[in-house]
């Protein structure tokens with residue numbers, strides 16, 4: 001156990017006497033707007049498993065895949081400023097396509113002292129997984145991530161591609177943790193999956209037809225996948241590194257003339273001074289108080305996608321908290337939502353085929369509004385081709401992409417005060433494609449609403465940040481008689497609330513942070529006649545004593561509920577982690593309604 005009891009007297013003391021924690025230069029090594037820490041090294045009798053709660057996918061047991069292919073078995077030591085790991089890829093010779101499903105199994109283990117690290121995994125420059133690592137312990141930790149990668153089938157079938165994985169790690173006298181990573185691909189044929197499921201929990205709640213995620217938009221998988229990624233990926237990793245709002249990263253793409261559907265899949269993560277963008281104060285606050293922090297620009301960010309400089313899609317990312325984030329004791333052994341399998345975002349660009357199907361190159365760009373250093377972004381273009389013709393015709397119709405309506409209101413007096421931000425945008429665009437499927441018109445609509453505030457009290461030592469993000473995305477495809485052929489509605493909500501109170505520590509150069517984090521991710525999908533719902537919520541609370549960036553002691557609790565439902569059944573599970581141990585893990589009743 002790594003917990004020390006905070007003397008009660010100290011807590012009382014902290015309430016009565018103004019905390020001496022200096023927000024100016026007195027404690028120069030402390031940036032109160034930095035929220036990334038190294039957790040204490042504690043020892044357990046054996047390596048501990050870390051988990052991210054998710055919808056279960058088949059592993060090799062009891063569902064046996066037709067074949068398994070190891071694509072990476074590598075140790076990431078001091079990899080900083082070095083090229084990514086690269087290995088040749090060819091599909092398994094013993095089970096040719098068609099596959100009903102392909103699952104990526106990622107396994108990692110590490111021991112020693114180490115920060116959380118970000119990693120990307122690409123095949124032929126196309127990203128398959130964005131993941132972050134857990135901070136290890138002396139006796140070692142390990143974890144598994146499973147992801148349905150069936151959507152990349154047209155790529156997985158190709159030979160002579162490279163698998164690339166970037167995991168920038170630092171190993172020296174202080175940071176000793178080396179990440180050992182093993183990645184397998186599991187190829188399934190239809191017969192392998194019917195009627196069988198993995199048994200992550202032996203529970204009646206676990207319905208027998210479940211087992212694979214409904215693969216949302218990607219059914220059937222696209223015929224061609226083109227990366228919108230760094231040309232120098234073999235040297236730097238395929239992601240674009242965004243240092244500021246003015247960084248315009250793009251790739252020139254020549255679309256095949258017979259493309260009839262296009263979805264851009266966006267991968268994004270945030271680091272450095274923008275790792276906690278959702279907690280950043282405005283620049284005016286930093287300037288007026290003569291603070292030295294670089295974590296500013298307020299707390300609104302939006303990732304923008306452009307075609308030839310014209311805005312075509314945007315997304316406010318889900319604020320994934322990595323395992324060293326806010327209070328690292330919260331995230332052991334249950335990591336924050338999305339930490340092991342960061343969400344990607346599907347943006348339907350089919351209505352713009354009328355613009356890009358001219359046989360010429362077009363610039364597909366990605367930017368981050370108000371970004372500060374640094375963001376890692378790239379995208380995959382999933383393109384469906386008309387097998388019945390070598391050239392389809394397309395035209396673009398309505399394009400409604402108004403400027404963002406952003407209202408900010410700030411009122412600060414010295415270190416205390418409040419910033420409010422409200423933003424909304426409704427967009428809609430339409431285009432038609434004439435292929436051997438007939439003339440189909442796709443209309444894409446999206447509306448989002450963002451509301452957030454940040455409040456500092458008690459001379460800046462009490463901070464409260466709240467954001468609510470609500471997104472509704474709709475796609476309607478109609479035939480030439482105006483009859484609805486496909487309909488997609490996706491509603492997402494992901495609010496986050498972070499509350500911190502800082503007070504002096506037991507010695508001069510230490511401080512205590514009491515923190516509550518409360519966030520959830522809810523998604524309701526209707527795709528054709530298929531409905532599914534995901535509800536994933538985490539509530540964490542605790543305190544820690546910190547010196548520089550190291551957590552010396554503390555106590556922490558995280559409660560999580562996860563439930564997934566579709567027409568085949570449901571999966572529902574609740575866990576409680578307390579002071580580094582999983583103290584409860586049980587199935588919970590499924591919510592019956594959508």
Ligand SMILES: *[C@@H]1O[C@H](CO)[C@@H](O)[C@H](O)[C@H]1NC(C)=O
Nearest residue numbers: 018020021022023024415459
């Ligand atoms: C508020 O914090 C600043 C910077 O740490 C400090 O100089 C000032 O004395 C504090 N004011 C009060 C009223 O505690």
Ligand SMILES: *[C@@H]1O[C@H](CO)[C@@H](O)[C@H](O)[C@H]1NC(C)=O
Nearest residue numbers: 070072073074075181182183
């Ligand atoms: C991975 O490599 C390590 C050391 O190089 C080896 O001991 C281990 O057996 C390999 N694992 C797999 C699954 O290939």
Ligand SMILES: *[C@@H]1O[C@H](CO)[C@@H](O)[C@H](O)[C@H]1NC(C)=O
Nearest residue numbers: 086087088124160161162234
């Ligand atoms: C694969 O990687 C090797 C070594 O980095 C490189 O020489 C080769 O050109 C790459 N192949 C492809 C198809 O990118």
Ligand SMILES: *[C@@H]1O[C@H](CO)[C@@H](O)[C@H](O)[C@H]1NC(C)=O
Nearest residue numbers: 024287288289290291414415
């Ligand atoms: C910031 O620095 C300026 C110039 O040194 C000084 O006039 C001002 O009072 C300082 N503001 C605060 C809040 O300390």
Ligand SMILES: *[C@@H]1O[C@H](CO)[C@@H](O)[C@H](O)[C@H]1NC(C)=O
Nearest residue numbers: 311400401402403404405406
């Ligand atoms: C939208 O923003 C751009 C750039 O800031 C500006 O040039 C343009 O006039 C704005 N359009 C509207 C309709 O406000």
Ligand SMILES: *[C@@H]1O[C@H](CO)[C@@H](O)[C@H](O)[C@H]1NC(C)=O
Nearest residue numbers: 204205206207208568569570
């Ligand atoms: C599992 O599926 C069966 C048949 O579809 C259904 O009758 C049953 O209620 C489901 N169980 C749960 C827990 O959802």
